[in-house]
Amino acid sequence: MLHNAKDSELRARAAKVVPGGMWGHQNAANMPEGYPQFFASAQGCRIRDVDGNEYIDFMCSWGPVLLGHHHPEVEAAAARQAALGDCQNGPGEAMVELAELLVDTIPHADWVQFQKNGTDATTMAVTFARAGTGRRKVLVAKGAYHGAVPWTSPSLSGVTAEDRAHIDHYVFNDVASLDAAVDRNRDDLAAILVSAFRHDVGFDQEMPTPDFARRARELCDATGAALIIDDVRAGFRLHLGGSWEGLGVRPDMAAWSKSIANGHPLAAITGNDRFRAPVTKTFSTGSFWTAAVPMAAAVATVTALKRDDGIGHMQAMGQRFRDGMAALAARHGTPIRQTGPVQMPLVLFDADADLAKANRFCSTALRAGAYFHPKHNMFLSTAHGPADIDAALAAADAGFAAVARM
């Protein structure tokens, strides 16, 4: 059994001063038995909870940690900038360096604007699309997550009908449904918003089919709507140039956050010249959006990722994990499905509608030292090496054995 006395004490204190004790995607009440709520420290791909239990991390802070915790070059760049200034009366030189680096790295990008949350980026990209087209309707895949504000939150609590008056839906990878949604909104279509791939929690992941991606681009070209890729979750894990670059399909705008500064808080919208003027005329801002430390960290993050072929490394480690998991599942006679990009693993058990198997698997693996997720895609970082993957597979072995005994 893991030690959890400190975690329990903090949960009891939090329950008094935070509604529900915790909120949002990091609420451990939504995790399998035994998962800690509070974390003490992290290094590379190893994380430690407040009771001193250490785990090989497969969530990477739900995405932001791309190069591992405390990456020396990123933290050196952040510390150099912090010694000078962070949140000032305007941006620092780092903003220009970062914007130039992103425009240089991302083929569709003629410009960049920065924010703080992924939700800032998706919300402002939709607003810019409306500003640029003079139209209102935005098509979103059914079940896709694009943030936690009324126009797109998975929760309807506090949401009014008008918040979603101009949102219509298609089914990801279903060309006919996309065509139909465009037909329903053709005269007033501002944007088609797409996730980098289908990564809805609890469902098998789906990469976009080439037909679907091309059709989305064609429909935007035909109607004048903006094609917006929400690359908040997948950005810089699939392709340096944006997640659809490998398909040869370029968006008009893309929303970025999570990974771009290796855990330092930052978001960005990249876009092409068609939307430069609408962005210029639309007021958007935030108190911390031009802070220099996250931008200096982002320059170091993207530079290291490019130089070291970090994406190739994550793919190799992801394949090692997927192959190992498949072999373990077969050996234990516990069929699983592994879908989507290997560097963003999702493991779902067959015949597991109530997630009883997934939860048992995860709780057991946690006690054996691996922090997996039972239904949300996971994340690898460039700090995961072969020995880490193999150690995680050893923990998974215990998890599969527990499932086999159910």
Next chain:
Amino acid sequence: MLHNAKDSELRARAAKVVPGGMWGHQNAANMPEGYPQFFASAQGCRIRDVDGNEYIDFMCSWGPVLLGHHHPEVEAAAARQAALGDCQNGPGEAMVELAELLVDTIPHADWVQFQKNGTDATTMAVTFARAGTGRRKVLVAKGAYHGAVPWTSPSLSGVTAEDRAHIDHYVFNDVASLDAAVDRNRDDLAAILVSAFRHDVGFDQEMPTPDFARRARELCDATGAALIIDDVRAGFRLHLGGSWEGLGVRPDMAAWSKSIANGHPLAAITGNDRFRAPVTKTFSTGSFWTAAVPMAAAVATVTALKRDDGIGHMQAMGQRFRDGMAALAARHGTPIRQTGPVQMPLVLFDADADLAKANRFCSTALRAGAYFHPKHNMFLSTAHGPADIDAALAAADAGFAAVARM
């Protein structure tokens, strides 16, 4: 003349890769002639632009810097936490410590939830009010700023009518207009949203009258609506317990950001027990919202502010500045109006509709080493001492002389 070669070079580069070269409230295109766009470093209340020009800062990064840049206790706390972990799979112990400290410090607060932007806090507070009341209408003062997203942005570019379908308006400090707005929406009233005081850009500031504040509370009590104070701009500069605490009027929720972590990115909603359940049932989240470094910084910020009576110090320095400015204006025969709380100075010239006097004043004072704002409220920090105020007044003297020559 100030050196500005580096600033000019960075602006030219930024113009290529950022729409308009810059956006939002920090866009130097909106500032008087000579103001730099890019900043290199900061210490206490002194800031330095990328060309090495140093200024006594009266904007405090537009509010966040409450104790001066690089406050030793805040930065030590941030560094200790950063060495352990920042953005992790869940919050650290610092979240509980900070929530307890805020509940202990702010009388209306039974609970706290954290976000990243001030706009996150105002948007979610409105959503929580709707969730808790089951109603839709939100009353906002005409001209008040509560964020830069479609339901409340000062810009209408990209905004649809439905984004504001349930927003109605009153006039700040006008009890009759508030009564009328409540009457128009009585059956569906979710919230009255009020700024801590009237701080609309370009207008004389107004503290809330006791009658107005009490009436807002009475109307919420009578209708069941939530009274929400937007304390993003004024929080922790007027009163430790929230900006209306001195009036004896407590909100149901308050939105905080800017100053609470002395420049580290953080926002918060504080609220009473009536809204605990609605907050618990409403999904809200952000990738960086539970990062531990800003929370550790906030604990140190609030602790130092309380212990050192930082607000009293800012009031004394603000009064010294206001008295000095009044004397200078009288001596130069250039009448000005100074309104609102002294620690958040606003200086407007009489007969200056086009801001020609204010701009001349600011550009001249800038060259003399003081960074003022011509029409937005300014901010003092606890790092401003008498010598800094006096040096700024010497720069202001040059500014007034320039206005007198117009």
